[in-house]
Amino acid sequence: MNDRASTSIDPVTPRRAQRVRDACVNLAHGSGGRAMRDLIEDVFVSTFDNPTLAALEDQAVFALADLAAHGDRLAFTTDSYVVDPLFFPGGDIGTLAVSGTVNDLAVCGATPLFLSCAVVIEEGFAVDLLRRVAASIQRVARAAGVAIVTGDTKVVERGCADKLFINTAGVGVVRRDVSISARHACPGDVVIVNGYLGDHGAAILVARQQLALEADIESDCRPLNGLIAAMLDASPRIHCLRDATRGGVATVLNEFAQGSNVTIRLDEAALPLREQVQGACEILGLDPLYLANEGKLVAVVPADAAGRVLAAMRAHPDGREAAVIGTVERGELDTSGLVVMQTAFGGQRIVDMLVGEQLPRIC
Template sequence: MNDRLGRLRDTTINLAHGSGGRAMRELIEDVFVMAFDNPALAALEDQAVFPLADLVRHGDRLAFTTDSYVVDPLFFPGGDIGTLAVSGTVNDLAMSGAKPLFLSCGMVIEEGLAVDILRRVAASMQRVAIEAGVSIVTGDTKVVERGCADKLFVNTAGVGVVPAGVSISARRAQAGDVVIVNGFLGDHGTAILVARQQLALQSDIESDCAPLASLVAAMLDTREDIHCMRDATRGGVATVLNEFALSSGVAIRIHEAALPIREEVKGACEILGLDPLYLANEGKLVAVVPAHAAERVLAAMHAHPAGRHAGVIGEVVAQPAGIVVLHTGFGGQRIVDMLVGEQLPRIC
């Protein structure tokens, strides 16, 4: 362990921590290097370097993604901006079937933020990284003047490897396929509402924020042909299904009675005039698989903690192309369009 660790004495962030000098190095070493603790990061180079041979062992194509996180508040029931950042980037990689391997971490910090908040966020990131089997190997820190940002923004980029023979794409949905989700919808959006004190609920509902790479690996281990897969974050399940329908030139029918939504989430949506199909999730995926493969894929999901409540919510049909239709509990139908505007800002 670097003998410079533990030298940071400041309790709040100041502009010197982004200056590129001694204060910045002490912050990086004492907060981030200590938390993430791996040889690639500890070298403190401007980049992380790893042998290509180690990547090729996992597959034949590279997956690369990036995302930024500006959630308000930083801490919420079931997670925080750190768990969100690692889970979200890991999940974006996993939705291609890739094995996530390495992440970067960039932080934009507002002057005056308590150093202990950074330590908590970094600890959360490392906990989820260990759970997901990834390493945070490089990063960047910027400090902006008080009032120029809202406490803390985080960017994470991720690298993974797609196994040979895996081909998952929004363009592959076919008539006769079925649509699967891995559990309750809308928990994250509702948890954020509660954390913002915009909603007084007599419940302990928490965000579903979680890395899904091991669940996806279990699904792929069935050797069934998974056509489409995407995590239902901003815009919710409705937006994901519209993306599938438009990209594949098919129609998707879903059934209200089959949607796994907690009563607390339904109640919150009724009070606020929201639609749970558009609420953000941070630990839920939508998969499209051939009907004959559904039983085996669901069995694998049910055996995994993140898929215990998985189920079929609909099916793919040929027409009308590019449209998602909900069959309601009253026997009617309505078109489920892509989200227009923003139901809940700064949800992730």
């Protein structure tokens, strides 16, 4: 976590846990000296627990032959996480950091393999909370089958950051039999989502005490690589695939429509929404199609493969509520590149890309 990590097959001597006795992170923990090494080994190396990271080199080195066993193209992505609050129903910033990067790799048909983790910690942040975040990172990484192999730790003065920021980058290998892109949607294709929309955005509202709901709503934050692998096993001919995070499903579909120069027509009655989320959106004037999700994907699939893909999704724990929500049409002069909603009242409306920010600091 101090710009150090490298793959290694040699055994590494276990390091002593609980080296840090301070209750809060201080500037010495970012100085590059013993205090920083103790923090890294206590909180991160011991938690992430793999010989690659424990070697504490300045880089991670991969054997090309091992990568090639998974496919023929390399996928690489990075994202930064600044969610407020850091802990929310169903997850925390650590859960987000791993899930978001794993999902960004998986939606191009890649098998996620290795992640980096860089943290920017504000002076005064509680060490126990940092341990809690690190434990979440490791738990989700293990569930997704990826390893944290390199990283960086920075400590900034009080007031120069909001508690904790995390950046994760990921490396994966794309399966040989897939070609997924926002430019591949075709007339006749079917649009599928893997479950209830808007749960993450609603959970953040609850955590900020901006919304009082009778029933608890938890974030849907989770890695989706297992679900996506099952979908690709059912049919490698998936045309478009994205996780619907900031900007929600509406933004993803607009990217597909514009990238493929088609019209996407949604059926409002088919949208899977929890009553609590829908009711909260009506009260607050929010559109659930723009609410962030952290465990939902949008797939555009050829009609003749849609049944197989949908069945595979519903057989997986992360896709039990999967639903067809629309179709792809040939773009006419007045609708090409647009998303059109067929409303429950029999009319239609344009679903444009999100303008501005419904909820700040959502992920």
